[in-house]
Amino acid sequence: MADLLTSDSSRREFMRTLSLGAGASLLGASALASPLEWLAPARKLGVALVGLGNYSSGQLAPALQQTTYCQLAGVVTGSPAKAAQWQKQYGLAAKNCYDYKTFDRILDNPAIDIVYVVLPNALHAEYVVRAAQAGKHVICEKPMATSVADAQHMLAAMKKAGKQFSIGYRLHFEPHNQAMMRLGQTAAYGKINHLAADNGFKFGPGGTPWRVNKQLSGGGPLMDMGIYCLQGCLYTKGQVPVSVTAKFTPETGSGYFKEVEAGVNWQLRFADGAVADCRTSYAENMQGRLRADAANGWLELEPAFGYGGLAGRTSKNDGLLNLPNINQQAAQMDDFAQCILQNKPTRVPGEMGLRDVQLLEAIYRAAETGRAVSTTDVVQLIDRTSAK
Numbered sequence: 211m212a213d214l215l216t217s218d219s220s221r222r223e224f225m226r227t228l229s230l231g232a233g234a235s236l237l238g239a240s241a242l243a244s245p246l247e248w249l250a251p252a253r254k255l256g257v258a259l260v261g262l263g264n265y266s267s268g269q270l271a272p273a274l275q276q277t278t279y280c281q282l283a284g285v286v287t288g289s290p291a292k293a294a295q296w297q298k299q300y301g302l303a304a305k306n307c308y309d310y311k312t313f314d315r316i317l318d319n320p321a322i323d324i325v326y327v328v329l330p331n332a333l334h335a336e337y338v339v340r341a342a343q344a345g346k347h348v349i350c351e352k353p354m355a356t357s358v359a360d361a362q363h364m365l366a367a368m369k370k371a372g373k374q375f376s377i378g379y380r381l382h383f384e385p386h387n388q389a390m391m392r393l394g395q396t397a398a399y400g401k402i403n404h405l406a407a408d409n410g411f412k413f414g415p416g417g418t419p420w421r422v423n424k425q426l427s428g429g430g431p432l433m434d435m436g437i438y439c440l441q442g443c444l445y446t447k448g449q450v451p452v453s454v455t456a457k458f459t460p461e462t463g464s465g466y467f468k469e470v471e472a473g474v475n476w477q478l479r480f481a482d483g484a485v486a487d488c489r490t491s492y493a494e495n496m497q498g499r500l501r502a503d504a505a506n507g508w509l510e511l512e513p514a515f516g517y518g519g520l521a522g523r524t525s526k527n528d529g530l531l532n533l534p535n536i537n538q539q540a541a542q543m544d545d546f547a548q549c550i551l552q553n554k555p556t557r558v559p560g561e562m563g564l565r566d567v568q569l570l571e572a573i574y575r576a577a578e579t580g581r582a583v584s585t586t587d588v589v590q591l592i593d594r595t596s597a598k
C-alpha cells in the first residue's frame with residue numbers, strides 16, 4: 211500500500227478511489243472518517259526553502275519540524291556555508307540542496323513537492339516563475355511581488371504549470387485572527403463602522419539592508435508591515451475597499467530612508483460607508499493592533515500580528531478572543547500540503563496576493579498624489595473559509 215502512495219498522482223488516485231467507496235472495506239469506517247491522518251505517514255510532502263535568511267531559519271525550518279503533512283526536504287541558497295550547515299542540522303541530502311544557478315534542476319527531483327520562496331520581495335517573481343517551470347507547487351512570501359505586472363506574470367506561470375500556489379499569509383491559520391474574521395464577517399457585534407490597524411518597528415543598525423533598498427524591497431514599511439494592517443481590515447470587515455487616501459509620514463533624519471518611505475498613514479473606504487484608519491512605520495515600534503468598532507460593541511487584538519503572544523478583548527468581555535497561541539507557520543504549511551493532497555483550493559491563493567499588491571500600489575499612488583484613488587477594479591476576493 212505504501213508504494214501506491216509515493217507520488218502525487220497515485221495518492222490522488224487513491225483518494226478518488228476512497229471517495230468512490232471502493233476503499234471502505236479495505237480501511238474500515240474509522241479510517242474513512244479522516245483518511246489523511248492515515249495517509250500522512252506514507253510520505254510527507256517535501257518542502258524546499260529558497261533563501262535561508264531570518265524567516266527561513268528562525269520560523270519556517272523549526273515549524274517544519276512540527277508539521278504532519280510536509281517536511282523540510284531541501285534548500286536553495288547562495289551560501290555554500292549555509293548549505294553545509296543546514297544539511298548537518300536537518301539531515302538534508304546533498305542532492306536536495308541547490309544554489310540560485312542550479313535551482314532549475316529541481317525539476318528532476320521528486321523529493322521536492324513544494325518550493326517556498328523566502329527571498330527579498332523583488333526576487334519573488336523570478337523564483338516563483340522558475341519553480342512553476344520546474345512543475346512544483348509554490349508558497350511565496352508576502353508581499354507577493356513588487357508590482358502588479360510581476361504578480362500577474364507569476365499567476366500566469368503557475369496557472370500554466372497547473373500547480374497549487376499560495377501566499378505565506380500565516381494569520382489566516384491563527385485562532386485570534388480567525389476569530390476576528392468570523393466575528394467581523396458575521397457581524398456578531400453589529401455592522402462594523404470603523405476599523406483601525408497599526409504595525410511597525412524601528413529600523414536600526416541590525417536591520418536587513420534590502421528592506422530599505424527600493425529595488426529589492428519595492429517599498430518600505432507598507433510592503434513589509436503595513437500589509438498586515440491591510441489584510442486585517444479586509445478579512446475583519448469581509449469586504450474589499452472601494453477607495454483609499456494616504457499620506458507619508460516625515461523622514462526621521464536617521465539616514466535610512468533615502469529610497470523608501472519612513473512610514474505611511476492611510477484610510478480605506480468601504481462601499482457601505484465604513485472606514486479603516488491604518489498606520490505603519492520603520493521609525494516607531496508598534497505592538498501591532500487590529501480593532502473593529504461595530505454598532506453593538508468593539509473587538510480588538512493587540513498584539514495582533516506577531517508569531518506568538520497574541521491577545522484579544524471585546525467590549526462585552528465575553529471571552530470570545532481568549533484563545534490559544536499556536537505555531538502559525540506549521541498550521542499554514544500543513545494546510546497547504548492538505549490542499550495539494552486533497553486537490554482543494556487554498557484559502558490564501560496567488561489571486562489574494564495580487565489583490566493586495568494592487569491595493570499597496572493604490573496606497574502609494576494616493577500618498578504620492580494626495581488624492582483619493584479608486585480601488586473598485588482590484589481582485590474581489592475575501593477569505594471566508596478561515597472565518598468559519
Ligand code: NDP
Nearest residue numbers: 261262263264265287288289328329330331351352353418
Ligand atoms: P533576510 O534578509 O533575513 O533573508 C533573505 C535571504 O534571501 C538571504 O539570507 C539570502 O539567503 C537570500 N538572498 C538572495 N539574494 C539576496 C539579496 N540580493 N539580498 C539579500 N538576500 C538575498 O529576509 P527575511 O527572511 O526577513 O525575509 C524574506 C522574505 O520573507 C521577505 O519577502 C519578507 O517579507 C518575508 N517575511 C515574511 C514573514 C512572515 O511572517 N510571513 C516574516 C519575515 C519575512 P541565502 O544566503 O540563503 O542565499
